[in-house]
Amino acid sequence: MKKKRATITDIAEELGVSPSTVSRALNDHPAISKKTKKAVLKLARQRNYQPNLLALNLLKKRTNTIGVIVPEITSHFFSSVINGIQDLVKPFGVNMIIGQSNESYEEEKSIVQTFASIRVDGFLISPSSETKKYDHLESLIQNNIPLVIFDRDCEGIDIDKVFVDEYNGAFQAVEYLIQSGCKRIAHIAGSQTLSTARHRLRAYKDALEKHSIPFNADYVVQTDGFSPEYGIEPTRRLLSLQTPPDAIFTINDGVAIGAMYVIKDAGIKIPEEISIIGFDDDPHSTYFKPSLSTVWQPTYEMGMLAARILMKRINTNNDLSKIRVESLFPELIVRGSSM
Amino acid sequence: MKKKRATITDIAEELGVSPSTVSRALNDHPAISKKTKKAVLKLARQRNYQPNLLALNLLKKRTNTIGVIVPEITSHFFSSVINGIQDLVKPFGVNMIIGQSNESYEEEKSIVQTFASIRVDGFLISPSSETKKYDHLESLIQNNIPLVIFDRDCEGIDIDKVFVDEYNGAFQAVEYLIQSGCKRIAHIAGSQTLSTARHRLRAYKDALEKHSIPFNADYVVQTDGFSPEYGIEPTRRLLSLQTPPDAIFTINDGVAIGAMYVIKDAGIKIPEEISIIGFDDDPHSTYFKPSLSTVWQPTYEMGMLAARILMKRINTNNDLSKIRVESLFPELIVRGSSM
DNA sequence: GAAATTAGCGAAAGCGTTGGAAAAATGCAA
């Protein structure tokens, strides 16, 4: 009843040969006769032999597994990055295990720890918004475990990184708003611990400056999450200003959706009275009325690229000296929520 | 430069004791003197010793890893189930690896294969819509590898299963539409290979019958995906009928969002002229205008329960004879898209 | 026909860890 899975030794015994012979037969080793090879392969198929990867990994000191750590998988953004990673890594026969930090430094650290003890071959990490100390990452580097950072930067740590040029995307968005005639452009910014949010805010300011629009601190509100509810309060605040904005550029689509909800509730017309541009191109964004203008990010490609760099590191024993920092280009998608 | 990770043997040598002593010291074995224990622990910390789980797993024939296979992770539905699984499993010190079948039988099969050769301790599977043969699952059962099916049923295979009572949820939704005065209720149904879609269709029919509303085949349109674009065509078809429906119950929120888009485009008022009810309670649903009525499913709980059952199987060596089939209850959430 | 080469296979070590059994070291009473 309790069927044991066949091992190489089982097959060897049954065939009256040594385990090494069986191993060689299964691995197409040249020093083996056609006859024994055929016999071994036949019995192996019959017994449904599957090599024990644990034993192999122990021997080879390689697990063919990479660890991917993201703040959350529920968002379309990260699940799409994960898809990219998955698709790149699969042809290599590599699996991935996913960890969710829930934007917590402690959780992130503990996941790194766990994955390291599982002996993953490498890491792909997008740090949590809380992560300010990088000791856990440094320790990977010191142990010579390949690591690629993506999407969110860890400044001051020298390692392969893959980003989207958020600055460029945000700049495009704000400049578009200016060129479409908006004068009072607000920004619902994200947590400033995130490099991505910082870049977007910076781009916002720079775009205003380029077009000689004075910066008004009242028009920048910060929010700490990415879902629609985080857009509610900030938008209310903006609408209650003496001279409310005529455009809002939000940290992402989720927040933009919250913003649109509040604005429509207040009976204000989008885009006639207020233009909105989000970020991320969430798949739902098209289906709102009006449909949401946004900045598309090559998330899938980012996953692929990060994974490709990691695989290279792993396969070259991590001793390529040159560190790669890559930037991918986002794209403004104008839809109904902006003029 | 190329720092090797310290092994138990390294520590043993450096300390001039045997590896077993080190092992016991690290594991708090009673038969070890305070003095050596302290010395070992100190050096272990110094060398940043981390046990090699590979070796351990090989010995224990347990990987402390479970395999989770879902049709896709990008949907909020499944990522939320995954969260439930993750949260349950973590305190056990168990990791999970995630596979995406992309609704393909072949991919699903290949993932099962891969995960099995990694020697995961158990499986949590929500089968793809294409999966009609269960040979890959049977083979797990035969090899005595614990397996729990969730969300989507595989009829005829006798194993632990966790579902949401879709029938009940759909029935509630349709009955609500009837009671709110709708007479011509349509249903955009999902792929009938899916047990979930079948149950919803059945509930739709039964609810109509219960209230003596004749079934009209024109009012049932099938669609094969879950995102908004899959709602476009079916809705157009429904609207073009001689007597268009005054309510649409859709297979999920994604499709409902597509439907609302088409309906609003046609200048038809929701819910005055057409009521809409979706399924899944996608987090975006609240923020549409009108906000989408829907059937909430306990996805997180489903993940937890499925994982709990799996862990039990794993920890009892899979020889509990009683098979569990559990059903969780969904809940109708009435919002603005229905009267 | 002897020597050299080569094909085919087995024995054994090793990957890092655990745990039962045996051995060594220690403590204590006689």
Added chain:
DNA sequence: TTGCATTTTTCCAACGCTTTCGCTAATTTC
């Protein structure tokens, strides 16, 4: 000091696999 019990440590096997080395027997070469 001896004997015995107890504590502490070492030895060894095991997990499943690969691979080096060495051996035998067959084949080739001169």
